[in-house]
Amino acid sequence: MTAIGVTSATSGSADSLTVGRRIRHLRREKGWTLEQLGAAVGRAGSQLSLVENGRREPRLDLLRSLAEALGVTVTDLLGAEPPSRRDALEIAWERVQRSPLYASLHLPEVKVGPRTSTEVLEALVGLHGELVRRATEQAATPEEARRANRELREQMRARDNYYPEIEQAADGLLQAVGHGAGPLSQRVIAELAGHLGFTVHRVDDLPRSVRSVTDLRNSRLYVPLDANGLGHDARTVVLQTLGHFVLGHSDPDGYADFLRQRVEANYFAAALMVPERTAVPLLAGAKAHRELDVEDLRDAYAVSQETAAHRFTNLATRHLGLPVHFMRVHRSGVIHKAYENDGVRFPSDATGAIEGQTVCRHWTVRVVFGATDGSAPYRQYTDTPTGTYWCTAHVDRRPGAGTDDTDDFSVAVGVPYAHVKWFRGRETTERSTSRCPEETCCRRPPTELARRWDGYAWPSARAQSHLLATLPPGTFPGVDDTEVFEFLQAHDTTG
Structure with missing residues (x-):
């Protein structure tokens, strides 16, 4: 199981970000620069940079040329899994910054470079995962x-x-x-x-x-x-x-x-x-x-x-x-x-x-x-x-x-x-x-009763306040997680 937020965009198939990171990973394994890989496939290094960063989806003919130059198959390039944990985190963070939730926060773009530590990426992706969890926590209204x-x-x-x-x-x-x-x-x-x-x-x-x-x-x-x-x-x-x-x-x-x-x-x-x-x-x-x-x-x-x-x-x-x-x-x-x-x-x-x-x-x-x-x-x-x-x-x-x-x-x-x-x-x-x-x-009182008492009754209703509120939030509505965890800790026999 992968960490929260560190998955491919579509289960079982590659997206442009994952393909780009696989190309970059293989290029670096060979010790090549972008210009060297570009010379091998007849493309400018700046064009390949867009591909590696997921900004441009490569055409099939380019994928074939890249696979041949890197000594792999096209299928290898199209694998759904990121090539490394670091790449998975970078992909996850890129997706975070393209998400509507991140855009709604009006925060500046954070560029990830070689000097950005893996721990920092873990923290950024983890924080966003927690924001998503809280944003999507159940708080069902009575209507829902x-x-x-x-x-x-x-x-x-x-x-x-x-x-x-x-x-x-x-x-x-x-x-x-x-x-x-x-x-x-x-x-x-x-x-x-x-x-x-x-x-x-x-x-x-x-x-x-x-x-x-x-x-x-x-x-x-x-x-x-x-x-x-x-x-x-x-x-x-x-x-x-x-x-x-x-x-x-x-x-x-x-x-x-x-x-x-x-x-x-x-x-x-x-x-x-x-x-x-x-x-x-x-x-x-x-x-x-x-x-x-x-x-x-x-x-x-x-x-x-x-x-x-x-x-x-x-x-x-x-x-x-x-x-x-x-x-x-x-x-x-x-x-x-x-x-x-x-x-x-x-x-x-x-x-x-x-x-x-x-x-x-x-x-x-x-x-x-x-x-x-x-x-x-x-x-x-x-x-x-x-x-x-x-x-x-x-x-x-x-x-x-x-x-x-x-x-x-x-x-x-x-x-x-x-x-x-x-x-x-x-x-x-x-x-x-x-x-x-x-x-x-x-539902309507009998005529005689209504004639005698209409305007002379003031009942104090028993308010069903829970009907007016949203259902308690949480994975299991109404359950106090702290109480449950404290209970389990008190009964834990494993030390």
Whole structure:
């Protein structure tokens, strides 16, 4: 691997700067001056100087003459790699000074000569590399984040939220440790980590900005001592982290890439906890008996309602032929996650993003909060402008959230009316009508209430300040690098 900024302009092919430096390197090896080489090829030394400095691209006939005079082939002259470390640095610095970023700094040109030390060149190129890194660090605005979410959702819909390559990777790993069926135990998870060369360590001083930290030097994976108290299944945290390595993820090059990697790692973890090999026969058998139920996946594999719902959407369309939609909605009605390939119309903003939008209060995913039995699934038919949908919803309280119901979320899975015949709970008599996005559906207060209170109410809004700010910068948004490095240093056993 070459140093930052010290690479050829195009991977695998030469550019004029590299060709020029190769010519100069070979000329100096022969002990020739520019005039001597010019005499050998019938060109003025000043013309060859332009070629060596990358200011003029040599024609093929000149390249042939130069190759013959220098005792090499044309292919040798066109090699993509600089002939030496020094040449690589000089090429990198030349490119730096031709870059838009350098031009925007309005700095004078720095000419590199024989007396310019290699250390100075290293420093100049390194400084520019750091400027580029800081200039391109992720600082995604809310608009960019919503756009990335929308584009990723479109990609998921195009493939029915099914990733065969991740299914294959997860299945191969399970077979490697000999896991057959049933819930994934902590012992099996430790075996999975060990098979991949990692050891798992549960600690109580993990930085607050992360869910896990991996020490790549010592192959140690650190997770919170009580992940459940943070609202995460302890197994999921480990499996998602392993997923990044199994799937070959590298440092994300932007927020969209960061988001894609998270989705893939989450999918990988769910595919391990609810394996396709055993889940599909379970679901197919339930469909044959018209007894499909997301709760059966949850109970059979001892996973959360959300993981079971996610996993159902992964497998339902590809293996059962069922179009579906999924939602995770806060008690306030704000959408946190959603997916659909069944034609249901989610609320969206002008960019087409749905995250952060408020769902109709007549939809199952919101009505469930008022259901009398919060522990049981709530089923409902909802008539919408795009058709009638049946949904099953469940309130998913975060572990450790205490009695504060503001932390409550509901998770719902739904299908168009034509497909409800395959599901348990289809006999429900609960039904509502949603006219959203029509204002009179649920966004505009009833006439009598508005007449009595309009102009006499002054609510103090709970400001969601994070929605107004850019996403925290950094390779991994929101992660405090100093905390992470200090944590790893404190746990380092290598001295």
